[in-house]
Amino acid sequence: MIKMNNNRKILISLLIAAGINSSNAEETTTAGPGLGHPLSPEEIAAWNISVFPDGEGLPAGAGNVVQGEKIYQQKCLACHGENGLGASADQLAGAQMSLTSEYPEKTIGSYWPYATTLFDVVRRAMPMTAPGTLTDNETYAVTAYLLYLNNIINKNDVMNASTLPKVPMPNEAGFINVYEIDKQNK
Amino acid sequence: MTSDRLNGQTLEENQVAGNGLLDRRLFLKRGVQFGVISSIAAASTSIATTTENNPADPAWMHVPGKPFSPYGMPSSFEDNVVRFPTQNEAVPGNGVSWTPLHLMEGSITPNGLHYERHHNGVPQIDPKQHRLLIHGLVKQDLVFSIADLLRYPMQSKTCFIECGGNSNAGWNKQPSRSEAGYFNGMVSCSEWTGVPLSVLLDEVGLRKKAKWIIAEGADAFAMQMSIPIEKAMDDAFLALYQNGERIRPENGYPLRLIVPGWEGVLNVKWLRRLQVTNRPVMARNETSRYTELQPSGKARMFTFPMEAKSLITSPSANMVLKTPGLYQITGLAWTGRGKINKVEISADDGKTWAAAELQEPVLDRAFTRFRLPWHWNGKSTVIKSRAIDETGYVQPERNKLVKERGRHGFFHYNAITNWHIDSDGFVSHVYDKDEQQQKNSDITIDSGWD
Numbered sequence: 001m002i003k004m005n006n007n008r009k010i011l012i013s014l015l016i017a018a019g020i021n022s023s024n025a026e027e028t029t030t031a032g033p034g035l036g037h038p039l040s041p042e043e044i045a046a047w048n049i050s051v052f053p054d055g056e057g058l059p060a061g062a063g064n065v066v067q068g069e070k071i072y073q074q075k076c077l078a079c080h081g082e083n084g085l086g087a088s089a090d091q092l093a094g095a096q097m098s099l100t101s102e103y104p105e106k107t108i109g110s111y112w113p114y115a116t117t118l119f120d121v122v123r124r125a126m127p128m129t130a131p132g133t134l135t136d137n138e139t140y141a142v143t144a145y146l147l148y149l150n151n152i153i154n155k156n157d158v159m160n161a162s163t164l165p166k167v168p169m170p171n172e173a174g175f176i177n178v179y180e181i182d183k184q185n186k
Numbered sequence: 187m188t189s190d191r192l193n194g195q196t197l198e199e200n201q202v203a204g205n206g207l208l209d210r211r212l213f214l215k216r217g218v219q220f221g222v223i224s225s226i227a228a229a230s231t232s233i234a235t236t237t238e239n240n241p242a243d244p245a246w247m248h249v250p251g252k253p254f255s256p257y258g259m260p261s262s263f264e265d266n267v268v269r270f271p272t273q274n275e276a277v278p279g280n281g282v283s284w285t286p287l288h289l290m291e292g293s294i295t296p297n298g299l300h301y302e303r304h305h306n307g308v309p310q311i312d313p314k315q316h317r318l319l320i321h322g323l324v325k326q327d328l329v330f331s332i333a334d335l336l337r338y339p340m341q342s343k344t345c346f347i348e349c350g351g352n353s354n355a356g357w358n359k360q361p362s363r364s365e366a367g368y369f370n371g372m373v374s375c376s377e378w379t380g381v382p383l384s385v386l387l388d389e390v391g392l393r394k395k396a397k398w399i400i401a402e403g404a405d406a407f408a409m410q411m412s413i414p415i416e417k418a419m420d421d422a423f424l425a426l427y428q429n430g431e432r433i434r435p436e437n438g439y440p441l442r443l444i445v446p447g448w449e450g451v452l453n454v455k456w457l458r459r460l461q462v463t464n465r466p467v468m469a470r471n472e473t474s475r476y477t478e479l480q481p482s483g484k485a486r487m488f489t490f491p492m493e494a495k496s497l498i499t500s501p502s503a504n505m506v507l508k509t510p511g512l513y514q515i516t517g518l519a520w521t522g523r524g525k526i527n528k529v530e531i532s533a534d535d536g537k538t539w540a541a542a543e544l545q546e547p548v549l550d551r552a553f554t555r556f557r558l559p560w561h562w563n564g565k566s567t568v569i570k571s572r573a574i575d576e577t578g579y580v581q582p583e584r585n586k587l588v589k590e591r592g593r594h595g596f597f598h599y600n601a602i603t604n605w606h607i608d609s610d611g612f613v614s615h616v617y618d619k620d621e622q623q624q625k626n627s628d629i630t631i632d633s634g635w636d
Binding site: 032033034035036037038039044047048049050051052053078079087088089090098099100104106108111112113114116117120121124125128129131132174175176177178179180 | 385408481
């Protein structure tokens with residue numbers, strides 16, 4: 001005990017307080033007491049709702065523009081306005097003023113760099129009054145409708161895990177990664 | 187105290203910069219008294235007009251006081267010291283509430299006054315049912331209960347959290363008319379206590395390709411943000427306590443990620459999941475929001491540290507200096523890149539500057555309180571402060587910031603704030619003269635807090 005550093009002593013006394021045998025604690029190789037519980041891949045899949053630009057995280061399913069328009073009218077229009085022009089919430093489409101103008105309009109079409117972000121945020125957070133209630137098919141459909149409203153895809157295009165990551169976004173090259181630049185300058 | 191002599195010396199003998207800025211050592215001298223600064227709304231009661239109660243024998247010395255309370259509340263006479271909420275009209279859980287910095291002293295924000303930024307309300311989380319999952323590019327995916335985390339070795343750090351959009355009214359063409367805290371108070375400073383994130387990342391075992399972690403909250407927005415692994419392993423931690431008590435629901439109960447000095451949005455509240463990856467997720471709040479559109483049409487992205495900033499909290503907007511005489515200029519400075527080295531104050535609209543007294547201890551990535559005595563001669567003037575941090579970075583004038591970044595970045599506004607004091611002692615926010623706008627002056631920035 002004498003040779004142990006303070007953290008170690010604290011740890012062991014914590015574990016003792018919690019009724020755990022200290023001889024077990026001394027065998028722990030990590031810096032912490034090692035109280036995490038393993039989860040199966042199936043269990044983790046139920047937690048993981050993040051979608052990456054390359055499509056990782058996109059679920060099975062599909063949706064099209066016509067389906068998406070109907071859902072938009074019912075569940076999105078009240079806040080985002082007719083044709084995504086904005087009401088109490090973000091303007092999503094219909095940018096007239098460019099990003100270099102006096103009053104730039106930052107919409108999905110003019111500003112958002114990745115189409116996958118749209119699916120991700122709609123599935124996790126929309127509609128604000130009942131977040132997380134759209135099915136994967138409905139989410140693909142709303143995503144398709146919003147991309148169509150921004151003249152990025154055609155009316156007959158179908159969005160799914162394979163097509164969505166390939167949708168070219170007009171402003172994908174419009175961002176400067178300041179963190180990487182600062183890191184390189186150091 | 188007469189207006190021209192202090193402690194037997196002339197004003198000039200005490201002056202350290204133009205227009206009456208005085209030696210900070212005056213604070214140590216006896217007999218120094220400051221003039222009255224009041225808000226325009228507040229009714230003032232002078233010693234002479236106290237008639238309801240005889241201070242020599244007040245009524246409250248003749249009745250038993252109120253009983254003990256399980257949880258103390260501020261005096262009812264301080265009920266104006268409150269957060270100022272502004273929220274979306276259709277979604278009341280989407281908005282902000284501002285810390286009333288102009289009504290506070292010291293450098294710690296009481297928990298009930300810490301600023302809030304929620305994307306869809308404050309979840310009411312039962313800690314027994316809350317879990318933190320760490321998964322992805324790790325040797326062993328693990329889930330932790332709050333009871334588990336409470337058994338880990340903890341550390342405390344006093345640090346500020348500032349929303350990336352704090353002070354964004356500064357981008358407007360017209361100066362804000364709000365009180366100082368109600369357009370700069372999306373920053374607060376607490377002592378946070380919890381488990382170093384590096385301890386948990388060591389426990390799950392990072393794989394070699396691990397470069398980022400995606401942090402996600404258990405709120406109705408399921409707010410997620412990407413954070414470089416270097417920062418996660420350096421000084422990020424999982425806070426369970428704020429100023430000695432468990433974190434308040436509106437500040438992330440039961441678990442909040444603290445990323446010292448970096449944008450508030452990265453300090454994910456109600457933390458439920460950390461996904462270790464080799465790249466950022468490109469979440470809505472790191473692409474369409476919390477990026478800064480520049481005049482070139484390109485936008486700055488992953489602008490993590492909050493740059494050095496200072497703000498005079500008193501006297502400040504909508505306060506009144508009652509009479510010419512001696513006043514205490516006081517305010518706060520902070521930087522996301524370490525410690526504040528120096529705060530300079532000018533009382534002559536930037537012509538001359540003097541170093542303010544910094545309240546010790548000056549802590550890394552925490553509020554630093556500064557003060558300096560000032561003799562106001564009763565004439566119209568502009569006072570301002572500028573922070574210089576330990577990297578040598580100097581808080582910019584608004585002209586310089588707007589010239590570099592344009593007016594549509596929305597986030598990361600850290601320019602010097604000017605307070606104009608007119609000959610009646612009334613304080614208001616002004617921009618530098620050469621940047622007064624000529625046209626379209628009624629139009630402000632159009633971005634809200636959606």
